[in-house]
Amino acid sequence: MVPQSNRVEKMKMALWLIAGLIVLVGAYIRLAPSDPAIWHNTPVGDANRDLRGGVVRVLETGPDGLAQLNEIAMASPRTKVLAGSVDDGMVTYITRTKVIGFPDYTTAQQNGDTLRIYGRLRFGRSDFGVNRNRVDGWLARMQP
Known part of the structure; x- marks a missing residue:
């Protein structure tokens, strides 16, 4: 069984990764060149x-x-x-x-x-x- 603190840390890491992905997609939408x-x-x-x-x-x-x-x-x-x-x-x-x-x-x-x-x-x-x-x-x- 995984200790409670380890699961919380993994959840935090997953949330940070999702937030980072959202920021990257948003940056691409705003900064992608228009040819x-x-x-x-x-x-x-x-x-x-x-x-x-x-x-x-x-x-x-x-x-x-x-x-x-x-x-x-x-x-x-x-x-x-x-x-x-x-x-x-x-x-x-x-x-x-x-x-x-x-x-x-x-x-x-x-x-x-x-x-x-x-x-x-x-x-x-x-x-x-x-x-x-x-x-x-x-x-x-x-x-x-």
Whole structure:
């Protein structure tokens, strides 16, 4: 039979290992590099789609839709430009969740009067509608 103090020490060690693993995973989520070659790609599709891990929106905005969206996105908490610019006609934003810092990527491209937006998660399979809510919220704030 293992003495009580030995079991307690093993439990403490296991808890420290689990805590260390959680810290390492959290650090990876926050510090993993975001490669523009992977995330800054032209959104495709001609119709709105709600995806398990993201959203696609296609709308007629006139030629200044991307500029309007850029102002709104840049005013959003924890959002910054990963790649591109309004002048380039395509911008990819990275928005991180408040607590854990999960990154979500939103690419918007202006093609004539058509604005295509693709918001998606990086980690996991489902975003529970977070990207849909963010993108739809941005679009609701755009001028008609």
